[in-house]
Amino acid sequence: MIKKLLSALILLFVVQLGVFSQNRQEISIPDIPGFFTMKCDFHMHTVFSDGNVWPTFRVQEAWQHGLDAISITDHIEYLPHSQDIDADHNRSFEIAKPLADQLGIILIQGSEITRKMPPGHLNALFIKNANLLEREDWWEACLEAKEQGAFVFWNHPGWKAQQPDTTLWWKEHTRLLEAGIMNGIEVFNHHDFYPEALTWAKERNLTVMANSDVHGTIDMNFESFRPVTLVFTNERSAKGIRQALEERRTVAYFDGQLAGDRKFLSPIFFNSIKIANKAIGLKNHEVKRIWVHNNSDISYKLKQRQPSIGFSCPSDITLGAHQTVLLELTGTSDQVINMGVLKMYYEVENLQLLSGENLPIVLEVANK
């Protein structure tokens, strides 16, 4: 009888879902030549470890926030809800998968290998059976991940709870690196930036990542920007992401900043902006204006790094997201009229190279 009642109820809920409509806010960051720019978050939790939400919620949330791919990485070793939740380590993935397929979210199976430092916490993506990662010895858990073909990265390497004073690289990380097990590193996790991780990524050829590590909801934990790993792929698929991670084609995006290799940052910047003017014909003592439109979600903060020849231009510019900025150029020399192209030398303060330096760029406008 309860069963019959239940099926009547389920029918009601199905009917209700039949008029489902909801909104997705796309993230506007341009593709770059040869690659799609995919927006991914590879670190998050559900009630199946110490998170506060059901696995399908993670998919819905990711869809609404414009992500292309996520990985639910519940802890293997830390299960505070186990008194009430009776499930194996693959369940959060299994529960989330059907909705991910329906919504077109690429769901990558993952788990967090959760140990004290060293080696701290590691995420294993593209695993096949999370249950086999439950080992007493952390090294064996990592070996198992490798055996399953996982892509493994070091989470929040400077987390104060594990590295209270200084952010150290331990010999265990060298061991993981040399064994070809650990290939990536979070330079940003939740609200924290780890500049050391950027240096290590450069020196040791690690893939940079920025992930939310969200336990509650993105809405409650992040005011405007959620951390995202931008992945530059040949195809919009799990396979494309896998290959890109292996080939270090990523940029960390967090707090309105990007950190990564120049070969990705530079085309993102130049594919975001457009200078509307044709030749401006600037002469000495004259003022001409140029229009710079930024079609991306990122507000670029430019700072002049050296003077231009024959004219002056603003020392600080903010190219606001989805805005057009007007720049005034003033001729300061008689030479300027003969210059075919006017070059303005800036660095982008919120685009950071692996060296920690800002991306240098040159804005150009034809003069005749």
Place this chain on the structure above:
Amino acid sequence: MIKKLLSALILLFVVQLGVFSQNRQEISIPDIPGFFTMKCDFHMHTVFSDGNVWPTFRVQEAWQHGLDAISITDHIEYLPHSQDIDADHNRSFEIAKPLADQLGIILIQGSEITRKMPPGHLNALFIKNANLLEREDWWEACLEAKEQGAFVFWNHPGWKAQQPDTTLWWKEHTRLLEAGIMNGIEVFNHHDFYPEALTWAKERNLTVMANSDVHGTIDMNFESFRPVTLVFTNERSAKGIRQALEERRTVAYFDGQLAGDRKFLSPIFFNSIKIANKAIGLKNHEVKRIWVHNNSDISYKLKQRQPSIGFSCPSDITLGAHQTVLLELTGTSDQVINMGVLKMYYEVENLQLLSGENLPIVLEVANK
């Protein structure tokens, strides 16, 4: 060994919590003479029935949104997560209670008795053991609720999945009413308003309620306002709420509107606003200005219902939340100079009486 590892981990998490600080956004609606105005939501779900969040999340969310009291009302009969969650019907309350105590949120134990129409869905608040409500026969479930001393109300009476065409009152509801079991009714649930429920509340002495019935998160489901039941209590406690519900001292607050009895709406309005001016000395053909400050979160929309004697005033006024509005009065008769008090006759379009009519009010300012 895993145990030792675990305890090390738990220690880390406790340390992290030790620097916990978070923000609560208070709801500014004034108390009224003789009563506290408590902000309550008596209808919500967790992963323990068909919700998407862990019980503690509901408490944290309520705290941040400025609520005073909530009830988690997981379904007794509908448990779609039962494959993974192995728990009895009291668990969501038990899990949420310690955090509620720490945060000062009054948590009222409740359950949703979930049946097809009639009688549809009913919430039982102030129950002692939710497990005993699991009965094949809905009437027996209701009797058990009564036996436990519950306050029972009818949820979303016009829910289209159960009442697709017209919102009917069934003989089963008369039976519940006459047995003294059902004492309240939702006039607003989630995003839907049921005007019939307002009429029934008036005719049959039911306590009006507005609740979120949230399954996911408030942030995702509601843009600005979440539905709230305002409860007017003698003391800020579960006991105070209980007594107020029984004595029908509530107002439904939803979508920037209030619905309820004039004896509550009127003092809320007048305790929200303040006219700054002393005597204004308005004469014929003159214009004088008065300042009306609204110190509440509710933007009141006023519409003139009859002309004033001796002067004119704006026909439509919005007293914006936390704003001061300037009103111009223009003398239109020589009589006006002799009037001690100038009276302006409005109705408040977003304060609705049980009759469905708008609350009439009179603004007064001294003239000499």
Place this chain on the structure above:
Amino acid sequence: MIKKLLSALILLFVVQLGVFSQNRQEISIPDIPGFFTMKCDFHMHTVFSDGNVWPTFRVQEAWQHGLDAISITDHIEYLPHSQDIDADHNRSFEIAKPLADQLGIILIQGSEITRKMPPGHLNALFIKNANLLEREDWWEACLEAKEQGAFVFWNHPGWKAQQPDTTLWWKEHTRLLEAGIMNGIEVFNHHDFYPEALTWAKERNLTVMANSDVHGTIDMNFESFRPVTLVFTNERSAKGIRQALEERRTVAYFDGQLAGDRKFLSPIFFNSIKIANKAIGLKNHEVKRIWVHNNSDISYKLKQRQPSIGFSCPSDITLGAHQTVLLELTGTSDQVINMGVLKMYYEVENLQLLSGENLPIVLEVANK
């Protein structure tokens, strides 16, 4: 000596302007086949009549708000600042023109012929000398405008100060129409919509317009949307606008709504949205989802106007500005699998035809 001091000061201010940079927020409404969609406001005031801002401010404001063209239409007959401002009727145009040229704003010379009803207030655009419009007789002022080649339209035809009870068409308007002087009409002015004007536009072949009539600032007078006349032009120039106005290629855009001819509304809608799916292969009893992305600033509100054949779809949809919406289609008949294209029948509630009816549209998705 004061002169020398002055020139030193001016130098300072010029230097300051040399580092000028400011933001423009583009309005995202798509072009339509064969035409540019230009965003124009043809009605506004400055301190040279009864406005509160200097003429250059109107240009700067328009630039920041993403407009393509404006006309400053100071009153000829109403000059409340004349005690302090000693200038002829062409000055506001002359002062604003250089900045308009620098910023790329098309500035159309205009004036407001300001009379009691009938004929009320009329704007004359594309005039050559505003001073000649100062005539005692309104008909002579209009004839002069025509002589200068002006495009003339009737402002706020239902303004309560002039038409307190009903919005009438006077014989004077027929006279203007028949003389070929008056060719357009504001269906929206400031905050007011005049549905009668829409009907007259249809019946009498008038160009529809929506303008701000701003006297203070747009920021203070409009919360989100400012009224805009969308003009569909062959070229992005004053000439292109002139021709489009004459050929009635306009749509009124106000309060998130569009009003105008179907031949413009329909391509605006379909150029704003994109359905991502290829063939979805929907079968009976199945649910499939389709993605609809809206790349414009307009949130479209869709209401189903008749059922689809073989499947059901949501009855109400909001295609939010710059958002992707997910729609669930449910197979309700065995026929559906054989249908090559699934058609969904909606009307767009915020796109209004000249008849006052909503724009009907058909959404289509391939099924096999």
Place this chain on the structure above:
Amino acid sequence: MIKKLLSALILLFVVQLGVFSQNRQEISIPDIPGFFTMKCDFHMHTVFSDGNVWPTFRVQEAWQHGLDAISITDHIEYLPHSQDIDADHNRSFEIAKPLADQLGIILIQGSEITRKMPPGHLNALFIKNANLLEREDWWEACLEAKEQGAFVFWNHPGWKAQQPDTTLWWKEHTRLLEAGIMNGIEVFNHHDFYPEALTWAKERNLTVMANSDVHGTIDMNFESFRPVTLVFTNERSAKGIRQALEERRTVAYFDGQLAGDRKFLSPIFFNSIKIANKAIGLKNHEVKRIWVHNNSDISYKLKQRQPSIGFSCPSDITLGAHQTVLLELTGTSDQVINMGVLKMYYEVENLQLLSGENLPIVLEVANK
């Protein structure tokens, strides 16, 4: 005839004003013991010098933004609109005064004495006749201001156009100071902070000020906060302001920061916040929570400056504007249970003393 027409028109506009209603957003910063906290802006321009708005607009804008008093300080020596505006230096005050009286804004007559450096630009408040300030010699202009009983302060002392490299105090300023002419200084102007001015204010007994120096509109020039000079007065009047300025009872409020004397900053902070808890009874190894509510518009950023005895508390706290923050205290010693009062030692990072240091504060909660 034109005259008759005109009077008909004026009537229309007066009628329109008769239904005037608009909103004022109050600034929530508490009064302090013995004084009202008045919000003032003593530096702004209109079309009567190089501003872009009509004088009444400044009053309306100030009213809407919650100010108590303003001074319109048009330049005496720089009049770029003089070709079109034929008026003396008192006109902007005369035009604005009637609306200021109607709206209850205290309008203080002022002018800007505008010279190259030294002495740069000076504002003279409480003058009686601005025309007499038009002198070739700057010293004579200043003497005239003094003769009229003006309160004079130095504007934007580090303005780059006049002090491009370093912010210098010139002998001319010493002369002004010693002659008792110059009594105040802007530590903040428009978007720029001058830390040197803070030091000089301390060393030379100058009244600190923060003003907008707005030429266009506040909405276009400031995103959230407009600079405001907080003036602590005995009465809410021009006289009260005058006396407070002379007695240096001011604080500069800009960009979410306050700068001024400890005797004002400290009571502002403590009158803004309220700790809800009574005795908390914290023991060793226990965690207790306290609620801190901030009822002001200022978000206070607290940083711990020394550890507490017997317990730990968060090292960084943001007491968000109009929010309640929850703080966790953890007992770390057996002594704690015997402590009658728990003291937490912070500095408020956005409350700056004249010395440039942050305001130190002690939060206290009873323990038994």
